[in-house]
Structure formats: C-alpha cells, structure tokens
Amino acid sequence: MPEMFREAKSAAECAECARLLAVVEKAAREYDRSAETDARVRLRRHARAVHGRELPLPW
C-alpha cells in the first residue's frame, strides 16, 4: 500500500474517511483519473468539515 494512503488512514480513523479512501484506492488501481480526483476532493471536503483540518497530504 502506498505510503500516502497509510498516513491518511492513521491520521483520520473514521468510517467515512475509510470509505472515501477505499474509493480513491480503487480508482487509482483502475487508472480512473476522474473518479480518483473526485474521491480525493470529497475526502478533503469531509476532513475539513467533519474533522476541522486539512489533510496532511499534498493533494
């Protein structure tokens, strides 16, 4: 598993983060760039709204 995903998981352990990360990982595996970008946007928005912080990732 890529380092960035492991860091994101340890940084934000909640069901929604896990779900969105799974979507990002699946899209990345399938080289579906639009789905990957969309999932990353939703993950960032979720982290900001629910956890009150930016993801510690260069996304």
Ligand SMILES: [Zn+2]
């Ligand atoms: Zn979360």
